[in-house]
Amino acid sequence: MKIGIVCYPTYGGSGVVATELGKALALAGHQVHFITYTQPPRLDIFSENIFYHEVSVASYPLFEYLPYESALASKMVDVTVNEKLDLIHVHYAIPHASAAYLAKQILKYKGIHVPVITTLHGTDITLVGRDPSFEPVVTFSINESDGVTAVSESLKNDTYEEFEILSHIEVIPNFIDLNRFQKRPHEHFKKSLCPNGEKLLMHTSNFRKVKRIEDIVRVFALVRKKIPAKLVLIGDGPERSGIEALCRELEVQCDVRFLGKMDGIEEALSLADLFLLTSEKESFGLAALEAMACEVPVISSNAGGIPEVNIHGVTGYVSEIGDVKDMAANAIKMLSEPILHDQMKANALARAQEFDIVKILPLYEKYYERITSKSWKFPKQND
Numbered sequence: 001m002k003i004g005i006v007c008y009p010t011y012g013g014s015g016v017v018a019t020e021l022g023k024a025l026a027l028a029g030h031q032v033h034f035i036t037y038t039q040p041p042r043l044d045i046f047s048e049n050i051f052y053h054e055v056s057v058a059s060y061p062l063f064e065y066l067p068y069e070s071a072l073a074s075k076m077v078d079v080t081v082n083e084k085l086d087l088i089h090v091h092y093a094i095p096h097a098s099a100a101y102l103a104k105q106i107l108k109y110k111g112i113h114v115p116v117i118t119t120l121h122g123t124d125i126t127l128v129g130r131d132p133s134f135e136p137v138v139t140f141s142i143n144e145s146d147g148v149t150a151v152s153e154s155l156k157n158d159t160y161e162e163f164e165i166l167s168h169i170e171v172i173p174n175f176i177d178l179n180r181f182q183k184r185p186h187e188h189f190k191k192s193l194c195p196n197g198e199k200l201l202m203h204t205s206n207f208r209k210v211k212r213i214e215d216i217v218r219v220f221a222l223v224r225k226k227i228p229a230k231l232v233l234i235g236d237g238p239e240r241s242g243i244e245a246l247c248r249e250l251e252v253q254c255d256v257r258f259l260g261k262m263d264g265i266e267e268a269l270s271l272a273d274l275f276l277l278t279s280e281k282e283s284f285g286l287a288a289l290e291a292m293a294c295e296v297p298v299i300s301s302n303a304g305g306i307p308e309v310n311i312h313g314v315t316g317y318v319s320e321i322g323d324v325k326d327m328a329a330n331a332i333k334m335l336s337e338p339i340l341h342d343q344m345k346a347n348a349l350a351r352a353q354e355f356d357i358v359k360i361l362p363l364y365e366k367y368y369e370r371i372t373s374k375s376w377k378f379p380k381q382n383d
């Protein structure tokens with residue numbers, strides 16, 4: 001199949017899922033055309049089946065806001081016509097689903113029909129998409145997609161609750177490449193971070209408000225009162241300077257390391273004794289799954305789809321959003337009972353294996369077949 005993938009070329013989240021999906025599809029023999037405004041960070045391989053088409057927006061003094069959506073729709077038209085795409089798969093509804101709708105209408109006039117699949121990832125529904133400045137367009141473009149998937153049951157339910165959706169939403173969970181994400185014990189690195197055998201707590205994210213990173217620091221401060229521990233925070237974003245200030249206020253700054261944005265995150269995750277994810281919104285929690293694949297149990301909130309990934313009492317513990325005391329108590333319990341900790345590490349890995357890309361890829365392929373076969377096709381002009 002010839003598949004166009006539209007996504008945000010960002011570290012983490014929907015961009016990573018889209019990129020990894022495209023790479024796996026290419027490996028399975030499909031031809032994959034990425035359409036984004038810059039090369040996605042994880043599109044770091046050479047493959048004869050992977051193509052990259054950059055969207056550039058011409059600037060003009062009149063444009064206070066660059067019309068990215070129009071440029072994206074034009075690029076989708078161009079790639080569909082010239083590469084004869086069978087399908088366009090857009091990740092994150094805003095503005096990809098509406099740009100795809102526009103591209104589809106333009107292609108119709110050229111006698112070409114290309115089905116569009118929209119994958120909902122989270123904040124496109126639970127946060128940004130609900131805003132009145134986007135809601136009508138999001139609702140319309142979801143309903144006009146030929147296929148719609150959500151990355152968790154929770155996100156599917158939120159979508160039906162928040163929007164007037166007339167179409168079926170298929171849940172296809174996020175996945176993990178277990179060849180890449182596996183425990184790689186580098187004890188000398190651990191020793192440099194935790195020279196006196198301290199326990200290592202870790203978090204990775206884009207440091208946005210929804211992640212409630214202040215809760216992570218507060219949990220850590222409580223844990224550190226009982227157990228010698230260090231905290232490593234990976235990633236960067238708008239909340240970082242406030243979090244640095246909080247570390248100083250709680251007098252834990254000497255035990256907290258900020259590592260910034262990292263490639264090869266699995267190397268760092270492998271060192272952790274525990275992963276923290278305290279978000280107030282999280283449609284899935286890919287970061288937690290990546291940690292679990294590296295045999296790291298998770299202390300998390302119960303936001304959105306997190307409990308579908310982190311099983312309470314099995315792969316870690318789940319607490320109410322903001323219940324810092326409960327999260328800290330669970331972390332202390334886990335870290336002070338070696339048998340329990342070891343069991344949870346093994347359970348975390350076993351749970352992660354259920355999301356192995358090898359198991360999830362065929363779900364996408366079957367879904368693609370279903371959507372393309374039900375779509376009526378215009379005869380292609382140059383075939």
Ligand code: GMT
Nearest residue numbers: 013014121122123281282283284285286
């Ligand atoms: O977590 C973020 O803020 C990034 C965001 C994105 O859209 O890139 O991530 C969302 O999609 C990920 C991949 O499907 C999910 O694992 C995250 O849970 C989801 N984030 C939120 O719902 C806040």
